[in-house]
Amino acid sequence: MSLTVEKIGGTSMSRLDELVQSLFIGDRAKTDLYGRVFVVSAFGGITDLLLEHKKTGKAGVYALYTSTEGQDWNAALQQVERAMCAEHDRLLSHPSDLQEAEAFVRERINGARNCLSDLERLCSYGHFRLADHLLKIRELLSGLGEAHSALVAVLLLQRAGVNATLVDLTGWRDQTDFSLEDRLKTAMDGLDAANEMPIVTGYAQCREGLMREFDRGYSEVTFSRLAALLGADEAIIHKEFHLSSADPKLVGADKVRKLGRTNYDVADQLANMGMEAIHPKAARVLRQAQVPLRVTNAFDQQDPGTLIDDQPTQSPAVEIVTGLDIIALEMFEQDMVGVKGYDATVLDILTRYNVRIVSKVSNANTITHYVDAPAKVVRKVETDLSTLYPSAKVSSRPMSIVSVIGRDMQGLSVLSRGLQAIAAGGMEAIGATQGPRNVDVQFILERKTLKPVIVALHNAFVSPAAIPELRVA
Numbered sequence: 001m002s003l004t005v006e007k008i009g010g011t012s013m014s015r016l017d018e019l020v021q022s023l024f025i026g027d028r029a030k031t032d033l034y035g036r037v038f039v040v041s042a043f044g045g046i047t048d049l050l051l052e053h054k055k056t057g058k059a060g061v062y063a064l065y066t067s068t069e070g071q072d073w074n075a076a077l078q079q080v081e082r083a084m085c086a087e088h089d090r091l092l093s094h095p096s097d098l099q100e101a102e103a104f105v106r107e108r109i110n111g112a113r114n115c116l117s118d119l120e121r122l123c124s125y126g127h128f129r130l131a132d133h134l135l136k137i138r139e140l141l142s143g144l145g146e147a148h149s150a151l152v153a154v155l156l157l158q159r160a161g162v163n164a165t166l167v168d169l170t171g172w173r174d175q176t177d178f179s180l181e182d183r184l185k186t187a188m189d190g191l192d193a194a195n196e197m198p199i200v201t202g203y204a205q206c207r208e209g210l211m212r213e214f215d216r217g218y219s220e221v222t223f224s225r226l227a228a229l230l231g232a233d234e235a236i237i238h239k240e241f242h243l244s245s246a247d248p249k250l251v252g253a254d255k256v257r258k259l260g261r262t263n264y265d266v267a268d269q270l271a272n273m274g275m276e277a278i279h280p281k282a283a284r285v286l287r288q289a290q291v292p293l294r295v296t297n298a299f300d301q302q303d304p305g306t307l308i309d310d311q312p313t314q315s316p317a318v319e320i321v322t323g324l325d326i327i328a329l330e331m332f333e334q335d336m337v338g339v340k341g342y343d344a345t346v347l348d349i350l351t352r353y354n355v356r357i358v359s360k361v362s363n364a365n366t367i368t369h370y371v372d373a374p375a376k377v378v379r380k381v382e383t384d385l386s387t388l389y390p391s392a393k394v395s396s397r398p399m400s401i402v403s404v405i406g407r408d409m410q411g412l413s414v415l416s417r418g419l420q421a422i423a424a425g426g427m428e429a430i431g432a433t434q435g436p437r438n439v440d441v442q443f444i445l446e447r448k449t450l451k452p453v454i455v456a457l458h459n460a461f462v463s464p465a466a467i468p469e470l471r472v473a
């Protein structure tokens with residue numbers, strides 16, 4: 001029997017009703033239903049409400065609870081409860097399923113609320129510090145989202161006649177101290193994948209702390225570790241769209257092309273640009289276990305999607321254009337020339353505030369980091385730098401970055417052609433960089449031009465009108 005481990009992301013989970021009749025069942029014979037283990041994310045937007053919004057940073061329950069300003073986390077938790085119930089009310093129809101899902105949400109949300117209130121009370125005494133428990137709280141809250149979506153999927157599938165089994169790795173009321181590997185092994189032990197369909201929570205409670213090691217996007221880590229552990233024939237990530245030459249929502253679903261084939265190098269560049277084809281740490285696990293990875297469109301299961309492996313391409317080409325808003329953090333110091341240590345100090349401070357660096361440039365007296373972090377955090381970095389280097393000019397500015405990416409773009413003059421395409425669209429690049437490895441070219445822009453520049457570069461390099469050697473066949 002072949003075995004696949006398959007992950008469904010949050011955006012697709014919210015369309016679970018469509019997936020039951022296509023991805024999960026489709027036109028499969030009864031026996032072909034099995035041999036597939038599904039790892040599921042929380043419904044779209046739920047983890048954002050539980051923790052903080054992944055893109056905007058807007059505070060969720062976790063961020064409110066841990067802020068020092070005494071904010072109303074309880075109201076936010078009620079909002080999560082309402083959002084979860086709205087999801088399963090929309091998806092389930094059988095009264096007993098609805099009842100079960102509602103009771104489940106109530107039990108877990110009340111449990112979490114009690115934990116948070118008790119801890120708050122405890123920490124009002126000097127001996128107990130909230131700071132010692134931050135990670136535990138983050139883990140506790142995260143698990144609620146995946147436990148709920150997995151249960152709803154199981155209820156829907158069982159109602160459709162599938163022998164689906166809930167595999168809850170969230171450690172709810174479980175005292176055992178498992179490593180991730182042991183939690184996965186124990187949960188899978190005794191399951192008969194040939195005759196049942198395990199629906200596994202993308203969050204797994206473990207000694208290492210999934211959130212500490214991997215933070216958001218953690219369900220891909222659970223997915224990859226499970227695929228490696230079970231020696232899966234293939235690991236498959238189902239997404240809302242095919243992995244495409246640009247965001248279909250931005251450029252138009254009819255204008256983008258499916259990648260079809262790419263490699264982990266490109267996947268890493270995408271992750272760096274915040275467009276996670278796969279969590280980089282999950283990619284490494286699959287690479288090492290030699291499990292092939294496929295990214296498909298959850299709603300187009302006739303199509304094999306995109307295979308990601310370690311192979312270089314035969315012919316240079318542009319594969320994808322993607323971008324994001326960043327902040328340019330600049331330190332100008334006349335005395336920097338020829339003196340070592342400035343860079344290391346900036347890095348130390350950025351690390352301390354957990355600021356994600358997307359790219360950087362430096363010259364004789366200026367170091368600029370293009371970072372993906374809330375403005376509030378960047379301001380703290382600026383203050384620390386100004387205190388350490390009183391004669392330096394430290395500043396930050398909102399900007400955007402667009403990257404043109406391909407396994408090999410040797411000889412394609414992407415930098416100069418890209419600048420021409422931007423200028424031809426009446427826009428301007430503030431900066432541009434190309435490394436000697438020829439896998440990406442980055443353009444730095446004013447924020448208002450992010451979207452039109454992605455469209456312009458996609459037109460120039462990928463659309464049917466683009467010069468043939470620039471795009472993937």
Ligand SMILES: Nc1ncnc2c1ncn2[C@@H]1O[C@H](COP(=O)(O)OP(=O)(O)O)[C@@H](O)[C@H]1O
Pocket residue numbers: 008009010011012044238239240241242243244245246247248249275276320322
């Ligand atoms: N190059 C791209 N190919 C496909 N989707 C993309 C691309 N760039 C951005 N997206 C966007 O990514 C969004 C999230 O999709 P998906 O990865 O399925 O979410 P999730 O993390 O919930 O699985 C989609 O709505 C799509 O608009």
Ligand SMILES: N[C@@H](CC(=O)OP(=O)(O)O)C(=O)O
Pocket residue numbers: 008009010011041042047048054145202215216217218219220
């Ligand atoms: N729900 C979690 C885990 C995850 O991986 O989600 P997604 O597959 O939707 O990116 C998050 O938002 O971080």
